[in-house]
Amino acid sequence: MNQRGCSQPLSGMSKRSQEDEDMIMAISKTTPDKDKVYIIDVRPKANAWGNKVAGKGFEAEGNYTSADFYFIGIHNIHVMRESLGKLTDAAESKKMSTYYSLLESSNWFQHIRAILEASTFLARV
Helix, strand or coil: CCCCCCCCCCCCCCCCCCCHHHHHHHHHHHHCCCCCEEEEECHHHHHEEECCCCCCCCCCCCCCCCCCECCCCCCCCCHHHHHHHHHHHHHCCCCHHHHHHHHHHHHHHHHHHHHHHHHHHHHHH
């Protein structure tokens, strides 16, 4: 597998980068056993669209004919930190009813599930 990393582009709603498109095409040529390469964004797609409206965002999928886009759905560090705090509160609670309520409201298992699903996907591509 051929893996590369990069940061969030400043593409906004209408900008495009010919250099980025050429780089993805070149990467796809180094993986002749695959029809396409994946552009993987760990954020939820809704977050990526929100960033796009703010002038950041993600690449226009139509400009990358040799790539498939995949949004993983892992929330940002602030959401994860809040979730971990609720999980910690649950672990420290004295009553089982409080424990279960806090555990459920933490959404910790949903976050872990997203990470494990992403790991499985990456292991398979």
